[in-house]
Amino acid sequence: MDGSAPEPSAPLQDGTSAPPAPLRVLYVDDDPALGRLVQRQLGRLGFEVVLAGSGEDGLALVAAERFDVVALDHYMPGQDGITTLRAIRALDRPPPVVYVTGAQDGRLAVAALKAGAADYVVKEVQADFIELLRAAFVAAVEQVRMRRAHEAAEAEIRAARDRFEALAAERALLLREMNHRVGNSLQIIMSLLSVQASATDDGRVKEALDSARNRVSAVAQVHRRLYTSDQIATVALDQYIGSLLDDLQVSAHRDLGGITITLDADPIHIDPDRAVAVGIIATELVINAMKYAYPGGEGAVRVALKRQGERIDFTVEDDGAGMAAPKAPETGAIASSGLGTRIVRAMSTKLGCEPTLDARETGTCVRLTFRLAEHA
Structure with a gap:
């Protein structure tokens, strides 16, 4: 016995509906x-x-049979209405209960x-x-029907949410596993590049291999962060x-002795692809400053990562000899054709910006300003 309201009538073969089942009271x-x-x-x-005829008999019937609604008198011998209710x-x-009594007592x-x-x-x-009783029965049964429909809808929502959360957890696990494997593969490539660099006596080849290893490292670190973090959609760019x-x-x-690298960064989270682009740019610009800014081998390279509303201001600067790369007229954009510069410009395009050289008497400052989120 579930005390539910009658089910809607099923259509007959001629297209009409069978009469609804009577409410059982x-x-x-x-x-x-x-x-x-x-x-x-x-x-x-x-x-x-x-x-x-009594509360005990009524309770026994409700426990044994199906009723859509119960009408229950208050004053009865033995077990009264409240106790039976x-x-x-x-x-x-249980089915809904309509309380019936002859006492005009609000309490x-x-x-x-x-x-x-x-x-x-x-x-x-x-x-x-009789009319009031009939109306109370119909209203009580409808109230039960609506409540159970609401409960069924909530149960379906909870089930759908649980399914979504399970799928999301599975997806996150697969993405972490993928990033773990990619990170391991890139680590192997970095090791091979290091071995090759150590095996050569040609300074230019060694430098090229070291540069390649640093570029791969910029990508590998993103994947390592993604598989060790609870957040797989964004990367903490400052970290x-x-x-x-x-x-x-x-x-x-x-290799260089007295070069000091400092970072001044705001907490910023961006998507992994753009984080890789910023990482590669930072690697290229810092290595370039380490190599060429201070011929004496001592000095500072300063990196800043600042959030300005919905944009990010990224700079790499030094107080050294200055950058020999020419600038495009009137814009300050870097116009060199060197490999490192081409990489910086390619990654800047991915960020939707252009690297520029800030005008200054000594040292070099390369600046990029790009959106916090990728612009659709």
Whole structure:
């Protein structure tokens, strides 16, 4: 027994609908004459009414059979209406209960509603009592139907959300695994480039291989961050650039001695593809400054990453000998055709910006200003 409202009528072969099943009502009252009157009058209106003469009998019937709604009198010998109501409400998926009493007592109505009654009807042997009872039954059954439809819809929403979360978790796991494998593969390539650089006596070849290894490192670090982070859609750009510069600082101490690299960065998150572009640009510009800014081998290279509203201002500067690369007239854009410059310009195009040289008397400052999010 689930106490649900009748199902909609199924269409017949001629296209019409079968008449709806009558509401099945249990009327619990110790007044047999009134019970028969209710049974007869509601029967004429299409209800199927079953009678019970006590709270105990009514409770037993509700537990054993299916009823769409129960009418429950308050004053009965033995178990009164409130006690019976609470016992009915304790059953699994109980039918709605309409409380019926002849007492004009508002406190009794409030007590019944607090105990779980769907409605309250004052019992009077008049024509409008049957009509009020009928209306209360229909409303109570409809209320149950709507509540259960709402619960079913919420259950479906929860199930859909659980399915989505499971798919999202699976996707995140696959992406982390993919980034892990890509990072490992790039690490192997970096190791091979290092081995090749160590095996050659040609300074130009060694420099080219070291440069290639640094460029691969800029890409590999992004993938390492993606598979070790809970966030797979964006990269913490400030932390990523900081790690790249730490690696370059180690190389500077080993090969150049007194070059110091510093970073001044705001917390910024961007998508992985654009992070790779910024990382490659930073690697090219910092290595270029390390090599050419200070012929004496000592000096500072300063990197800044600042958020300006929805844009990012990225600079690499030094106080050294100055950049020999020519600038395009009137724009300050770098016009060199060297490999490093071509890489910087290609990555800048990916960011939707153009690298420029800030005018100054000493040293070099390369600046890029680009959108925080990729512009559609």
